[in-house]
Amino acid sequence: MSSKSQRAILEKYRRHAFMNLSLTSMEGEEWMDMPEFDGHYAISNYGRIWAAPRPIFSTSGQLYFTRERMRKQNLTRYYNSYVKDYTDQLSVHLRYEGKNYGFKVNRLVYHFFVKPLDTSNERLPVIHRDGDNCNNHYDNLVLMTGTQLYKHILDLQRIPRSGRRSTKGKRTTWSPENSPRPIIKYSLEGKKLKTYTSVAEAAADNQTHRGNIRAVASGKLIQSHGFVYRFQGDHYRGEHADFSYEKPVTQYALNGKRLNVFPSVKQAGVVSGIDSNTISKCALGKARIAGGYVWRYGDNPYKGEFDGQIRNSAKTIQQYSLEGKVVGRFSSVNEAAKETGFSTATLLDCAYKRSKVSHGFVWRFAGDTYRGEFKDYRAGRPVTQMSLEGKVLKTYHTIEAAAKASGLTSDNIQKNVTGANRTAGGFIWRYAKDSEVRKLPAYKPGTYTKSSHGEKEVIQYSIEGKKLAVYSSITEASRAIGLSGSGIAVALDSDHRSSGGFVWRTKGNPYRGLLIKNPPANKAKTVSQYDLKGRRVAIYPSTKQAEAATGVYATTISQVALGKLKSTGGFIWQYGKGPKTLDVEAHYASTREHVRQISKAVAKYTIGGKFICEYPSIHAAAREEGISAGSISSVINGQSQSAGGNLWKLLE
Structure with missing residues (x-):
């Protein structure tokens, strides 16, 4: 586009409010805060967006403040081939707490100054009364249904009237006498229920898509939501009266024996525990079996054609200790995975000998015996822990075992072993020498129990050692307290760690207040919550519990409490049990002073x-x-x- 054309376009839009980037309000302009952005953005009844100064962290971690300004808006132009010009749309992109948000300006103005609506749901469009899509003044906006929008655009003569196309030569034109075709709604039995002037009206009245109505009327679909539609002049006399959403489905054994009949695929799935979609595929002939059975709809019986031909039927699988002792037997891999909590993929890899061991055990299909060939198998290389002076302290079978015993993460130890870090936890770590490995006792994986894989009973203690609650699993504790399950798992039975301000133990491993004498570095801090007028709203034992109660991220709560941010989630936060009221003017004084200095x-x-x-x-x-x-x-x-x-x- 030439510079002359660009200037002409700019001149065309210069009279509109969105081109006015001055901080001075226009005549009659009113402003409303956008509460989801904590007061950092506001919108006017003219459709202008104001951005307040706000703290930002650069990629290097340095804190700086943005400047007060009017947000520039994005103008998107869609070419209309019918009238040979463009349809405009104004939108704005806002950034807050590291995330980008996009909005159509007309929907924002309508939401704040006319009537609240879901700004992300565009099934009910916001339309400009005068046809000027850049005039986003609130009194120029109206909410319309699809039918109303269609009529509105027709009145503006920006689309042709719908109907059949007439072809003249190579060009397709619209016949001027064409008009929307009346459409009739019938019951499945053929009873005439209602007549509509157009497909759009029928779709709006029945809360469905125009495409569905049109597909039924043209014969591409039998029905839509239990009704039949026909264009006026195309009769329907109940030909599909026997149509049913549900078909009875029969369950067969591979030898052809009929086992059960269900009224629907859904019911068959509920009773058998097999996915209803796979049952449907089998009944339609798209798959031979589903869940080890053959399924057929009523008019298509199964007579045992696949008996002896199915090779991938369920196989019995056995679980061995590394020494070769059978510790479990399951009718299928799926059953083994369900009972143990392990994935089917890792069990199959071991059973097919693509891997030696899975989760500390050896797995074999029936008839393929394991005799202890991997009894000396070790999951990872042994590591040695040394003092900073170079004294050998202890050798562990694996990095994971060292991490659990020392309270460090396996990642930190791994980095030290490979030379990425100088130390880890105040110690030096390296791979063990052969002489150190020979002194280790025989390696034994942890004893398998159902509770050791996802169903551990966990006990919650205060830092002082008071027993607070008992939960059947980490998952239940996580849901009850509002902490992450991984955080509880890392702290579980650790002498050096807590999670969420609490100590966590399994049954038989009591806690007696050891961390009171040696408090962990990550000890939870009490945090106070204030509204933007400075009134204290609540006090929480930790930022994690504050997050669970309010839905505001714990990381941003911490940033406010540390003074790096001024507010988040529409609240001010302070560590400790703060006063009942805050001096809000003093709280924001440093921000205003900084903005003054940088402006x-x-x-x-x-x-x-x-x-x-x-x-x-x-x-x-x-x-x-x-x-x-x-x-x-x-x-x-x-x-x-x-x-x-x-x-x-x-x-x-």
Whole structure:
């Protein structure tokens, strides 16, 4: 596009409010806060978006503040081949707490100044009364149904009337006498229920899509939601009266013996525990079996054709200890996975000998005996723990065993062993020497019990050692307290760790207040919650519990409590049991002072160094000069020589 065309387009839109980036309110302009952004953005009844100064962390971790400004809006233009011009749409992209949000401006204005609506659900469009899609003043906006929108666009003559196309030569045109075809709604038995002037009206009245109605009327579908539709002149006399959503399905053994009859595929799935979709595929002939059975609809009996031909039927699988002792026997891999909590993929890999061991056991199909060939198998290389002076302290069979005993993470130890870190937990770690390995006792994997894989009974203690609650599993504890299950799992039975301000133990491993003497570095802190008027709302034992109660991320709560942010989730947060009220003016004083300091005036010079004029800020200069604020900043920071054909300097 030529620069002349661009200027013409800009001139066309210059009269609209979205082109006004001045911080001064327009005549009659009213503002409303957008509460989901904690007061950082506001919208006016003209459709302008105001952005407040807010703290931002750079990629290097440095805190800085954005400047107050009017947000620029995105203009998208859709070409209308019928009227040979464009349809416009204004949208805005907002960024908050590391996430991007996109909105259509007309929907935002309607939501805040006319009537609340779901801004992400566009099934009910917000339309401009005067046909100017850039005029987002609240009194120019109206909510319409699909039918109303269609009529509105017809009235504006921006689309042709619907109907059949007439072809003349190579071009397809619309006949001027065409109009929407009346459509009739019938019951399945053929009773005439209602007549509509168009497909759009029928779809709106029956809360379905126009495509469904049109597909039934043209014979591509039998019915839609239990009704039949026909265009006026196309009769329906109950030909599909016997149509049913549900068909009886019969369950057969592979030898052809009939086992059961169910009224529907759904019921068969519920009773048998087999996925109803796989049953349906089998009944339709798209799969031979489902769940070890053959399934057929009533009019298509099964007579044992697949007996002896199915090779992938369920196989018995046995679970062995590394020494070769059978510790479990299951009728299928799926049953073994369900009972043990292990994945079917890892069990199959071991059973087919693609791997030696799975979860500390050897798995074999019936008839393929295991005799202890891998009794010396070790899951990982042994590691040795040393003091900073180089004294050998202890050798462990695996990094995982070392991590569990020391309270460190296996990742930290692994990095130290490979040389990525100098130390881990105040110790030096390396792979064990052969002489150290020979002194280790025979390696034995943990004894398998159902509770050791996902169903551990866990006990919650206070840091002081008081028993608080008993839960049947980590999952139940996680849901009850609002902590992550992984956090509880890491702290479980650890002498050095807590999670969520609590100590966690399994049955038979009591806690007696050891961490009171040696408090962990990650000890939870009490946090107080305040509304934006400074009134204390609640006190929580930790940021995690505050997150569970309010839905605000614990990380951002911590950032506010540490003073790195001013608010999050519409609240102010402080560590400890704070006073009943906060001085909100004092709380935000540092932000306002910082904004004042960074909003410095900027001077414009000729390339020869002659002073031309000054502006109150970089953004003001950018707006007036028609260049980007970033290009002016680059000159001020010494990254560029000029911007817009001029030199720029900050005024002290």
